[in-house]
Amino acid sequence: MSVFLADVDGDADPDVVVTNSGTDNVGVLLNNGDGTFAPQQTFSTGAGSKPMSVFVTNVNNGNDPDIVVANSGTDNVGVLLSNGAGTFAAQVIYPTGAGSKPMSVYVVDVGGNPDPDIVVANSGTDNVGVLLNNGAGGFGAQTLYPTGAGSKPVSVYVANVGGTPDRDIVVANSGTDNVGVLLNNAAGVFAAQ
Structure with missing residues (x-):
């Protein structure tokens, strides 16, 4: 359901990371350096997880990028x-709440420090969740921001749209046929959509 390109093996060539929702895993296809890719290696996301969205970035200040995945089934x-x-x-x-059905994930610093945080669209509970990085690659409990009754958010993107130094959240709400903008009030706290 989702694909991301990033160099995950340190050879400067972009590799493919893909969610396999039917087999409950993420696949990694390493770049051979000539435009072809090695057979997929899979990493489990748990029985019944149905991973829908993937983002690849360094979340723990290590040398290599890590994988963050939205598991809609669990x-x-x-x-x-x-x-x-x-x-x-x-x-x-990291739980997103019973019945939340997370559909999309974006990982970037929203808290005003160098550490990337997780922003997730929870389609089943009509909200966006923000999980702040603890500085060691772990994340706190999510803070929820409503996107409206019946909104069913399915995609999220984070960028500075408000003209301040802080990054804001833009979300696609499939159930209410609109796009929502949540402005960052600083330190990873967001205004109402």
Whole structure:
């Protein structure tokens, strides 16, 4: 359902990371350096997880990028820390709430420090969740921001749209046929959509 390109094995060539919702895992296809890719290595996201969205970035100040995935079937976000050379540790899960059905994830600093935080669109509970990085690659409990009754948010993007130094959240609400903007009030706290 989602694909992300990033160099995960340190050879300067972009590799493919893909969510496999039917088999409950993420796949990593390492770049051979000539436009072809090695066979997929898979990393479990848990039985029934149905991963829908993936983002790759360094979340723990290590040398290699890590994988963050939205698991719609098990109502959580999974973080797979890199072991180096394109391999990953078992995922650590962060709950997004019963029935939340997270559909999209974006990872970038929204809290005003150098550490990337997780922003997730929770389609089943009509909200966006923000999980702030603790500075060591772990994340706190999510703070929820409503997107409106029946909104069913399915995609989220984070960028500075408000003209301040802080990054804001833009969300696609499939149930109410609109786009919502949540402005960052600083330190990772957001105004109402």
